[in-house]
Amino acid sequence: MNFGRMYNDEIEKANVLVEALPYIKHFSGKIVVIKYGGKAMENEQIKTLIMQDIVLMKYVGLHPVVVHGGGPEINKMLKRVNIESNFVNGLRVTDRETMEIVEMVLVGKINKEITSLINKHGGNAVGLSGKDANLLIAEKDISNGDIGYVGEIIDINKDFLMMILENGYIPVIAPCAIGRDGNTYNVNADTAAGKIASILKAEKFVLLTDVSGVLKDRNDERSIISKINYQESKELLNSHFITEGMIPKLKCCVKAIEEGVESAHIIDGRIPHSLILEIFTKEGIGTMIVKENSYEEN
Numbered sequence: 336m337n338f339g340r341m342y343n344d345e346i347e348k349a350n351v352l353v354e355a356l357p358y359i360k361h362f363s364g365k366i367v368v369i370k371y372g373g374k375a376m377e378n379e380q381i382k383t384l385i386m387q388d389i390v391l392m393k394y395v396g397l398h399p400v401v402v403h404g405g406g407p408e409i410n411k412m413l414k415r416v417n418i419e420s421n422f423v424n425g426l427r428v429t430d431r432e433t434m435e436i437v438e439m440v441l442v443g444k445i446n447k448e449i450t451s452l453i454n455k456h457g458g459n460a461v462g463l464s465g466k467d468a469n470l471l472i473a474e475k476d477i478s479n480g481d482i483g484y485v486g487e488i489i490d491i492n493k494d495f496l497m498m499i500l501e502n503g504y505i506p507v508i509a510p511c512a513i514g515r516d517g518n519t520y521n522v523n524a525d526t527a528a529g530k531i532a533s534i535l536k537a538e539k540f541v542l543l544t545d546v547s548g549v550l551k552d553r554n555d556e557r558s559i560i561s562k563i564n565y566q567e568s569k570e571l572l573n574s575h576f577i578t579e580g581m582i583p584k585l586k587c588c589v590k591a592i593e594e595g596v597e598s599a600h601i602i603d604g605r606i607p608h609s610l611i612l613e614i615f616t617k618e619g620i621g622t623m624i625v626k627e628n629s630y631e632e633n
């Protein structure tokens with residue numbers, strides 16, 4: 336087939352670039368923290384597309400950091416071993432036995448699955464738990480009373496994470512943290528990802544979930560708020576529009592923005608390539624939370 340001279344030149348240039356991409360290790364890009372979990376994990380085909388999107392982001396010079404959840408898988412495993420699942424304000428009541436199962440599922444199973452899937456699609460992922468290199472340091476979260484080994488992240492090993500990013504790897508983090516008291520703590524994956532985004536001063540914090548974004552009317556997916564500032568988000572949190580799992584999600588976005596993250600995004604993890612559509616298109620497809628602009632202006 337004859338493409339004509341100029342076109343062939345362009346193809347050649349593109350080929351050279353594509354071949355060079357895996358060798359680009361120069362650290363220049365912005366950090367994007369991606370929280371992937373919950374029901375957005377259930378479709379295997381979409382899971383593969385999300386992993387490909389993450390690899391593509393790395394290739395084009397961004398630095399994705401993946402923090403995963405796995406609540407539904409933990410529930411299934413607890414059921415198998417006859418342990419009841421109980422939640423207080425969306426947080427799992429975690430006794431010592433439950434903590435063991437949470438760690439087995441998150442660190443032993445889901446973390447390794449995501450890591451190998453990214454690697455299968457051309458990435459260089461490193462699976463980590465909060466215990467590796469003291470990555471996530473937590474203390475007991477008592478804001479909801481005593482609900483066992485539920486932790487709140489107080490610090491992360493930023494130098495270690497930066498070293499991983501600078502060397503071209505994609506960190507995949509399970510939200511099981513280590514306490515200064517030596518205990519293992521179960522941390523909600525949204526909150527863990529938000530804290531990691533804040534400490535890394537990420538440009539973007541993206542949460543993949545199972546709705547199209549923050550909805551004005553929960554029962555109408557067309558009522559999506561595409562852009563909102565964090566003050567308005569706070570007001571929305573006090574209204575009856577936001578309930579259940581969206582409360583901690585929106586709260587950790589607001590906190591991340593307050594702590595210096597440029598934008599937070601709640602997007603639909605059920606849609607193919609939602610990550611790429613949100614990050615690389617002007618309009619995006621989900622809800623973007625920013626410091627300044629108001630959604631009335633947009």
Ligand SMILES: Nc1ncnc2c1ncn2[C@@H]1O[C@H](COP(=O)(O)OP(=O)(O)O)[C@@H](O)[C@H]1O
Pocket residue numbers: 372373374375404406543544545546548549550551552553576577578579580581582584
């Ligand atoms: N105003 C709202 N807009 C969108 N989702 C909402 C809203 N209020 C409550 N929700 C609920 O929040 C859920 C997302 O939170 P959650 O179930 O914790 O997600 P994940 O499992 O992905 O972490 C949605 O499935 C939806 O049922």
Ligand SMILES: CC(=O)N[C@@H](CCC(=O)OP(=O)(O)O)C(=O)O
Pocket residue numbers: 371372373374403404405406407409425426427437485486510521522523524525
């Ligand atoms: C304290 C707490 O509730 N921890 C969560 C950690 C996993 C998680 O957050 O997973 P999703 O994002 O899939 O919900 C749990 O045990 O389910």
